[in-house]
Amino acid sequence: MSDVVKGPMLGGMTRRELHVVPVPGPGAEDVLIGHDGTAYTGCGDGAIYAVRADGGEPWRVGATGGRPLGLEWLPEGRILICDAHRGLLDMALDSGEVRVLADRVDGIPMRFCNNAAVSDDGTIWFTDSSTKWGIEEWKSDLIDDTCTGRLLKLLPGGQPEVVLDGLSFANGVALASDQSCVVVAETGHRRLRRYYRTGPLAGNADVFAADLPAHPDNIAGGSDGLIWVTYASPADATLARLQKSPKAIRTVVRRLPERLKPTPQRTVRVAAYDDLGQVVHDVETDATHWHMATGVREHDGRVWLGSLVEPALAWFDLA
Template identity: 55%
Template sequence: MTRTSTSLEVVQVPGNGAEDVLVASAGPHEGAVFTGTDDGAVLRVSHDGRRVTRVGHTGGRPLGLEELPDGRLLVCDAHRGLLALDPSSGAVETLVTAVDGVPMRFCNNAAVAGDGTVYFSDSSTRHGIAEWKHDFVRLTRTGRLLRRDPDGTVTVLLDGLAFANGVALAADESWVAVAETAARTVVRLWLTGPWAGQRDLLATDLPGYPDNIARGTDGLVWLALASPRDPVVERVQRAPLWVRRAATSLPAPLQPAPRRVVHVRAVDADGRVVHDIDLDGPADRRAFHMVTGVREHEGTVWLGSLHEAAVARLRPDRG
C-alpha cells in the first residue's frame, strides 16, 4: 500500500458542487474531464485544466457521469433520473425515471458494460438529495442497485442498501460493486461464474464514508471517502427512530457536519488496499474538501466534490 502527502492542483469551474468526475477515454474529447454542477450544467474541463466549457444542461441536478458506447454521456440526475447527454449538441434523452411505476427519488451513480447495460444506484426511496443527511443519519436502508438492459428493461438487483452510492464494474464484468455510504462498506454482486447471484463485500470497515467509486485505467477500484468515520453519527444511527429523526430536525449549525478532508483509496479485485491517499495538510483542506468523485486515468487522479466549485487532480507517489 502506498500513502502520499502530495498537494492538490485545484481547477475552478463556473458552478458549485462538481460532484463527480469522468475522464473521456476515446473520441474527440479524449482526455478531457467532465463534471456536473448543482445548477444543472454539465461541464468539460480540458486535460490541462486551462479551459472549461459547458456542453449541456440536464434541467436537474447531475451527479454520476459515465461514457456510453455511442459516445454520449450517461448522467445520473438526482431529480430527473437516468439520462443520456450528447456533449456535441447538448441534446438530452431520458432513459429511466421510474422503477415499477414509482418515480426514483435519488439517482446517484452508475457503471456501463461493453454492451451498453447500465448498472446504477438509487440512494433512497424516501429522501431526495436535498435531504441526504436525513437518509444517512436515519439509516432507512432503502437504497437500491439497479440494471438497465439495452432494450430498456429495468431490474432491481439489490435493495435494502444503506445509502447506495458509487458503482463500479470489474474489468471482465464478472461483478458489479456498489458503495453503501452509511455502512462504510462496498458490496459486490457476482454476475458470472460459480458465484453468480451471490454477494460479498469488496471493502468493509472503511475509515470514512464512501461516495462515488470507479475502476481506473490501472484496473483498481478507486473510492472517494467523503468524510472520516464519525462515532457520534454512528451512535445516532443505532438509536431509536425518534432520536434519529430529532437529530436531523435540529438547526443546521447543531447537526453533525462533514470534516474538511481529502481522502481517496484504491483497492484491487480482492479488496486489498493498494493506495491510500490522505492529504492532511491545512493548505489542502482549505483549498478543497469533501471528495465525492474520483477517477484515475493513466496515473493522474481527478477528484470531484459536492461542496466545491472546482475539480482537483493529483498524481500518487509510487514508493
C-alpha cells in the same frame, strides 16, 4: 488556472500535490475523463461542464434541468448522467441534447439516482440512494439509516431491475477489471458490497470491503484496473450512535438546524482496491483550499476528483 496545494504527510499515508481547477458551476460532484484528457463534471446548476487540465477555459456542454451526479461513458460516445431529480439520462457532446433513459422503477419515480457503471454489453448498473429522501435531505437518510438504497441494472432497450436492495445510502458503482462483478458503496455503513454477474456465484452478493476508515461516496474503475473509492468524510462516531438510537431520537436530530447535525469533516482522501478487496493506494492531501471528495477517476496515472460542495475539480499524479 489550476492552483497547487501541497499537503503534509498525514497518518503515514501517501503524500500528493493537489491541483485545483475552477469550474463555472457550484458543486462539481463527479468527474469523467475523455480520450483526449478532457474532464467532464456536473454541477448544482444542472450544467455539464468540460475542463482542460492545462488550465484552459472550461465550457458548458449542456444542462439536464436537474441535479447531475454520477457520469459515465456510453458505447456510442454519449455521456450517461445520474440525475438526482430526473433519473437516468444521457447527453450528446456536440449538441447537449438530453434523453431520459429511465426515471421510474416498477412505475414509481426514482427519488435519488446517484452513480453508475456501464459493462461492455451495454448494461447500465446504477444506484438509487434512497426511496425516502432526495439529495437535498441526504443527511436525513444517513441519520434515519433507512436502508432503502438500491443497486439496479438497465439492459439495452429494457426497464430498470432491482438486483440489490436494503442498502444503507447506496452510492458509487464500479465494475471489477474482468467485469465479473459489480461493486457498490454503502455510505451509511462504511462498506463496499459486491454483486456477482458471472461464475458460480452469479446473482449472489457479499461484502467486498467492510469497516472502512471513512464514509465512501462515488467509486470508479480506473485505467489501472483498480477500483478507486472516495472518502467523503472520516468515520463519524456521533452518526454511528444515532443510527442505533430509537427512532424518536433520530427524528428529533433530523429536525434540528443544519448547523447542529453531524457534518462531514474537512478532508481529502481516496483509496484504490484490487479485485480481491485489498488496498493498493491510500492518498490524503491537505484540504485547506478544496475538500470533500465525492467523485474520482484515475486515468493514465492521474487521479481526478470531484466535490459535492466545491466549484472546482482537483487532481494529483500518482507517480
